Amino acid sequence: MMRLEIRAEACPYLKFAMSKRLQARRLDGIDHNPWVEFGKMASEYDVVNLGQGFPDFPPPDFAIQAFQLALNSDFMLNQYTKAFGYPPLTKILASFFGKLLGQEIDPLKNVLVTVGAYGALFTAFQALVDEGDEVIIVEPFFDCYEPMTLMAGGRPVFVTLKPSPTQDGELDSASNWQLDPTELASKFTSRTKALILNTPNNPVGKVFSKAELELVASLCQQHDVICISDEVYQWLVYDGHQHISIASLPGMWERTLTIGSAGKSFSATGWKVGWALGPDSLMKHLRTVHQNTIYHCPTQGQAAVAQSFQHEQLHFGQPSSYFVQLPQAVQRYRDHMIRSLQSVGLKPVVPQGSYFLIADISDFKTQMPDLPGDADEPYDRRFVKWMIRNKGLAAIPVSVFYSTPHRKQFDHYVRFCFVKDESTLQAMDEKLQKWKDELRP
């Protein structure tokens, strides 16, 4: 049989044109994805990839062993498990987080296992956000919050974390980036359905303080709003800072969904196991969405995560706990990166938590304003592309984490991921040294 390579682009007369509109309207404005673009560039050039947020070191041994056990024990783990979560996993999530949140958590009513925290976010938006509902999003935000709001027919309402000016010579800190209480309060209307909070925050690395959370909590209660709390980086906190779950504050459990990630907790992003925790009155709607979208999550990954949590429960709070060791190690990587980036004139903002820091590139914008790019392209995007092509370092422009109207305003920061192996940081140093040498007259 002769095989023809039939491609619609090559044969215009075969071009598919439906008389009615093809794609659903819910996809309007959400088809573009920055990760595809920058990921592609990073793979095309010889770069040290400090862009996408994933560790390039392995998960801890006990987690790998847990996965191997899941793959090699009961062959029935190759088959479907319970739709809302593999029972040993929902059980341990309930007991582990019940203690942390100071709440009685029922594994069947208050826990849903999802395909990554990404899946939990999607499920929450679809369950609770309706056509015309407003969703308050704190900028800069993990980029999926806006399209997920739009796909649910909601209207994103942005409120910006604003950096306060720093002293000369002092490094900026993520804790300086704050919400203006009056401005925040003004964003709540009778149409506000939810507020999405991310602490520790991606990309800035801010860890919201108790006072800041109390402010958000009081507004949510006053305006009867649901809080979706993305806490994937909850263990990645540095310098003695404390991660606080807003669901543990008075009056908040009944109106909060707390989202977590095994990928970030156990440095195994490829397992794609996440969860949502919350009151049954909210969770039942997430379960409805779940059973009509993917229905089950893969079994073995869940078994591995359950086993990994068993380990952590035994070692909780002790020096042997991964949730203690990981932030200790990563803090050193953070500090290394902060020192190194400064050598070429990048100005890092010290993060209290998360995988990332952002670096101010204003000096570069002043010195080399005309980097190649599209006419309307924000400076930071052009800078990142230039850096990939010319300096062998990949990062992410922070304007992708802002709403379109604010991108021009916040086009002078670049995000770096420091959850990388020592060898990667050394490779980064080599690239930076070369860059520094090129700066000398």
Next chain:
Amino acid sequence: MSLKITNAKRIEGLDSNVWIEFTKLAADPSVVNLGQGLPDISPPIYVKEKLSKIAAIDSLNQYTRGFGHPSLVKALACLYEKFYQNQINPNKEILVTVGAYGSLFNSIQGLIDEGDEVIIIMPFYDCYEPMVRMAGATPVFIPLRSKPVNGKKWSSSDWTLDPQELASKFNSKTKAIILNTPHNPIGKVYTKEELQVIADLCIKYDTLCISDEVYEWLVYTGNKHLKIATFPGMWERTITIGSAGKTFSVTGWKLGWSVGPHHLIKHLQTVQQNTIYTCATPLQEALAQAFWIDIKRMDDPECYFNSLPKELEVKRDRMIHLLENLGLKPIVPDGGYFIIADVSLLDADLSGMKDSNEPYDYKFVKWMTKNKKLSAIPVSAFCNTETKLQFEKFVRFCFIKKDSTLDAAEEIIKAWTGQKS
């Protein structure tokens, strides 16, 4: 202050789910579970072996490509190119999803809009209706109808669509038709002529076809699985869905895929990047490796795509025999791993079952699970509310079960028939 917790309208009325109810019922370990479509046979050894080696490979513990792990989409392209006349671009014409369920969701969310109509053939895999409703569209149902058969074993091929009735369901609002072949629960394998009727209507009314082909390898002697996307004029308007779970007996891996032209797949990809972003890495790599083993030996009887249907045909025939012994009228499936049977002839005493509003088959399954320790699934669960009565005498049995499970079922049936006589 109390919370004005209002759920989004899109999930209104979609909260009940037959599986949640019936798997709970069958969870009692003393019950022989022929309900949910879950193999209790072991997956092929090389599949398990591939997976167990994977965990040790570090890079596979981190994110992979969102639209599908590179080695997997290459394997899928290579496999399916054998069936299509065109080459398949692994990056643009394939999407890997969370099970075939995820592909159905991505297809419907990506391509079906509020106000669209979607034709669903009854009985239908139960998620089609709620997914269409969740997209704000209207499901339009058409039943498979059976011709009366005398002196011949009742077969899934006796269940057909009336071409005129089908044509009457299409109009200018019809955005898609969902096709399932081999069919769950009846086991029908659509013939060339039947698919041509559907294809002609899709082309005439400029309609998409979402073809759920998860049981594509499970066809029995005398039958051939045909892909509607290979019919003239159909590649450009069809999404073809497959499942690792059903292909390799690993339902818990939850990996599926959509194959189609880029102008359709790109919209499913948009849904993906706004829903789960990427599927788990290690399982995708293991699946790719398992595929390469079988792709290389497709004409070999040892190839799982050939050996599994052979193994299942024996189980099918055994199950048919058992159900006939019980006095039921089973419909011999040409494909898939389910059998439906008319249970009304048993005239079981269901008076003890509460909730007289439930269809007959719901009550029958609950009674059978409780009193005979044998579970199955009521076929009216695969019907829409208005037409549940058309199929309420039928119950679905799954036969992808190990011999000891079928032995236990046989024991129950022997005792049952013993009690009857």
